[in-house]
Amino acid sequence: MDHPRKEVRATISELIRVPVAGGALTGELEAPTQARALVLFAHGSGSSRHSPRNRMVAAELRTARLGTVLVDLLTDSEGREDLATGAHRFDIELLGRRVTAVVDWLTAEPDLSGLPLVLFGASTGAAAALVAAAERPDRVLTVVSRGGRPDLAQAALSRVRAPVLLVVGGRDPQVLRLNEQAARRLRAPHALRVVPDATHLFEEPGALEEVAAATKEWCEDRLRALRGERGRHAVP
Template sequence: MTTPSERTVRIDAGDAPLVGDLSLPADAHGLVSFAHGSGSSRHSPRNRAVAGVLRDAGLGTLLVDLLTQAEERVDMVTAALRFDIPLLGRRMTATVDWLAAQPDTARLPVGLFGASTGAAAALVAAAERPERVRAVVSRGGRPDLAGDALAAVRAPVLFVVGGADHHVLRLNEEAAERLRAPYRIHVVPGATHLFEEPGALEQAAAAARDWFRPMSAIVPWE
């Protein structure tokens, strides 16, 4: 297997510079950008584990911090910015635009992967860029926080939720009912919110891989 090219990138989001880790297999047939969850970052071991599974399937990955280091320090105290979905959604949209402008990623169909509150940011970006975003996966997400953007999403959405994460499962079911796009709810039996149980994260990653893998042939839903 060809070793992916990897580099740290800086993305101008308009109101802040964002830092991300871009990894591209030589024969990538798509790319997935990650929106991290509450109090997390691009160094999240869970998201990096999922990203590895996607790269093994021939997909590029972009793990990007949607908050600057200064903002993260504030958020560690207030926990406010991690719930600022308009802010996170705008910055996730900026990453989609940045990918469209880069010579080595412009041709690739884009999927978005969001965890916790990052799922809402991913859905907002999917609603803002329906011509670019081909598929969305929410892992243990709070898609309900995307609000009215849910009805504007056109890409197929996969909700991956732990079977023991009862409150979040209900929120996902309610959010799914507001979608007009195709969707599926994938419940990982016995898993809690962080998918820490043996084999739970692997199941979530496999479900995401299978959802994203055919996106190069997906035409955005109309």
Template sequence: MTSEPSSQVQAVRIETGDGPVLPGDLGLPQQPAGIVVFAHGSGSSRLSPRNRHVAAALRQARFATLLFDLLTPEEAADRANVFDIPLLAGRVCDALRWIARQPALADLPVGLFGASTGAGAALVAAARMPGAVGAVVSRGGRPDMAGAALASVRAPVLLIVGGADTQVIALNRAAEAELTCVKAVEIVPGATHLFEEPGTLDAVVALAQGWFAAHLQTASRHDR
């Protein structure tokens, strides 16, 4: 993978509707085709090495990226918040509203990339703001945690699961059955939950790039 100029990534601050201002990293390649917002999993942050790897690859494919902390350090210290999907989904919605206020970003179609519990939050956010989300990708996610919101998701959803992550495969299959939008499940052979095996994260990258390329070009930006 070729390197990218560090100047492509800049620190930003995301204002939330419930008070905290959350740090983020905005990556903006030249002439972006869209922007992908990352929702990390429990116990992680915008510094997740796996999400940063995926984000760098998406920027090379001309997608802007936004990685941000869904919780403040004080909030994250309370484990109940880490699994509070409505709270986390609200923060993803805050990021969507922040993007809509940025002149350089407002006209870009938006995708969501969720990992672990972040996938549940991303799907709830997509259900809450259907006009703002053009596509969703889940990596080793817990889409089942979106619950009843799954039936309201309109954006195309790709669920990527490791072939050795058998329990999560079952949870993703169950969630897929509840989705009424365009949807797919992709199993990466030999991958465990964190996709640490050689080549497995690159397989995630290829699948995510393909999904966003196919679905964000025609995504609507209305009804924010």
């Protein structure tokens, strides 16, 4: 994969609005000076960019010079409808299109387009992230799933080219089983990381810290591999 790199020239911290059919998606972008990559968080199952768990992980990732984008995958009106009825939270086709739309928006931004892009999905957002990775194979460096439902990505699983890290709580047996089944359908390089004492929401002391540490390590490995790939293709 070719991921041309251009460092962000200055620290960016701002609200963003990504146009989509029927409205816009609201997000928060924070990119440290000389960010090495961007991590786009895909929320799911009734969550939003205000998720305290994803915000905690995002803050940890920024200490490793990884910019973060936390974005709502539903418009304001869709969010209100979903809160009342749950109509959209399992609509993986819709959520996948929304993650793809944000990927395209980031790619079009001059200060961000050169940064490698990591997709971080939680719950149904993991399936949406995998769908987007399958749709934009030349733009997505890697995908990380936290307590996710990758099985809901269905046919997209076999089309994902980016390496995938699946992080699951050891005390979340049903989701662990679904992740193991999804992993067998992945053709891309992948790893399954089990946090032994964690339940589905990783609310136990130290559980989210372990998720953040595993994500940083995984991203570091992917960025190191990317540098090596560029070096092999460099013109003498």
